Amino acid sequence: MSRLRKLYIILILIIGSASSAAIIYFLSNPAPSLGGLGIAVSVAIATLLHKEITDTFKKNQDIESTNDEIFNIYNSFYPKKDNEFLNDVLVITANNYDYFFTVSRQIKPNREMVALTRSQSPGGSGANTAYLLGRLDRRVSLCGVLGTKSPGDELQKDLDEARIDTSLLVRMDEKPGETIVLVDNTGSRFICVSPGANLRAAGELSKAMPQILERANNSAFVHISSFVQEADAREGSRPDHDMLPVMRQLVAGLTPDVICSFVPGDLHSVVGAQNDYNELMISRADIIFLYEHQLMYLLDGVAEGDCTTERLLTLVDRFLTFRSRLSQRPQVLLCIKRPERQETRPTHPMHLTVVLGTDKIVKHWDRSIPAPQGLIYRDGTGAGDAAAAGIIDALLSGKELSKAVDHAAELSYFIASEIGTRTGITSYLTRASISNRPFID
Structure with missing residues (x-):
């Protein structure tokens, strides 16, 4: 009473x-x-x-x-307390090796520039999130394909250092995926991906689906990032490249208690929301991470003009209405990354708008925290993956959603303070240890 x-x-x-x-x-x-x-x-x-x-x-x-x-x-976004999960997060992802080149002028078409610096590091959107969660002491399993040819061993070593279970990661005698990232003096970037061994993921994951489902259904979260190329999503592809049948198997076999998060990325977003693959993943995803321009692509097929907060929330309303017609899981958490548009270095790599909704907006939060002392923004590559790690990590801790948004924003800043998608986590953990504060309270 x-x-x-x-x-x-x-x-x-x-x-x-x-x-x-x-x-x-x-x-x-x-x-x-x-x-x-x-x-x-x-x-x-x-x-x-x-x-x-x-x-x-x-x-x-x-x-x-x-x-x-x-x-x-x-x-609905927190793991059920009465479930004894063997695993915190299962990540299904492409695995890439990133090559970074910084240039002194703004990236524009038909320009030639000399690289100021060159560096490389392990990458892949979901793999970055998995690595960060592992460094945050979460029990993480990673599923996908990794080429054994150089620099495949370096990718494997990095995952091992984060104590990630890679027993579902298939090693193949091929070149791993590779990414070229150009970063200019404003922090803007251009990314080009060569998928390499990732193109074999569909065939390998299909063969291992019983083991994948067993691991997935013993995990609190399943986090899925993009795999396919644009042509594959638009026109279909070779059977061993087509991820749609594989994801249908996965979605059909997931138990209702598993919280599913999805990162469409540019490669899926540009083909629109009314695509078989996107409709499948959007209907099952409880949490969706994307940039504002990707939301425009999904709904309108183009990304034009400035996206004010008012326009963004209108787009969100349309997206929620679209998803409600697809899904029997009414609640969804949209984590929308909004890069700062400034001629000089931004004060923050991104503005986060996190929306809790059903067929309409229930609540939303906006975050763009001040730069932690001593940090400057260098490169936003991987900052979105860090935001995903921050949200999932906070939800696993049972923190309220507003604190999860704060955690995501702060962690993304540390990653963007250094060139590379993972190196900033060391600074974050050092400061968190000194201040005895795992994330914003």
Whole structure:
């Protein structure tokens, strides 16, 4: 019984007692007129109190009902406490090796520039998120394909250092995926991917699907990043390249309690939301991570003009309506990355708008935290992957969603403070250890 309901019952008893006392007084008093006045006043007060209490009770019942509904929506993004998960997160991802070149001028078409610096590091969107979660002491398994040819061993070594379970990672005698990243003096970037061994993922994952589903259904989260090339998504592809049948197997075999997150990336977004692969993943995903221009591509096929907050929320409303027609899982958390557009270095690599919705927006948060002391923005590559890690890590800890958004924003800044998609985690962990603060409180 709620506290309000108990109070309501107590007040009714008080009113009843007062009315009874007035009646007894009237029957025993030799001056009936005085007793009558007492009854009249008592009844009037009782009537007014009863109306006020009833109205307040009804109003608060409505509030409690609304709060219960929002609580149930919130609760759907946290692992069920009565489930004994063997694994925190299973990540299904491409694995790439990234080559970074920084240039002194803004990247524009038909320009030739000399690289100021050159560096390389392990990458792959989901693999970056997996690595960061591993460094944050989460139990992470990684599923995909990795070429054994150079620099495949370096990719494997990095995953091992983060204590990631790679027993579902298939090693093949091929070149691993490779990525060229150009970063200019404003932090803007251009990315070109050569998929390499990742193109064999469909065939290999299909063969291992029983083991993948067993691991997935013993995990709190399944995090899936993009695999296919644009042509594969638009026109279909060779059977051993086509991820759609594989993902249909995965989605069909996932238990309802598993929380699924999805990163469409540019390669999936440019083909639009009404694509078989995208519709499948959007319908099952509980959490979706994307950039604002990718949301434009999904809905309109183009990404033009500035995306104000008002325009972004209009796009979100349209997306939620679209998803509600596809999915039997009504709640979704959209984590939308909005890169700062400035001629000089941004004060933050991205602005995060996180939206909790069903077929409409229930609540949203905007975050662009100040730069942690001593950090400057260098390269946003991997900052979105860090935001995904921050959200998942906070939800695993049971932190409220507003704190999860803060954690995502802060972690993304540390990653963007250094060239490379993973190196900033060391600075983050060092500062967190010194301040005894795992993330923003």
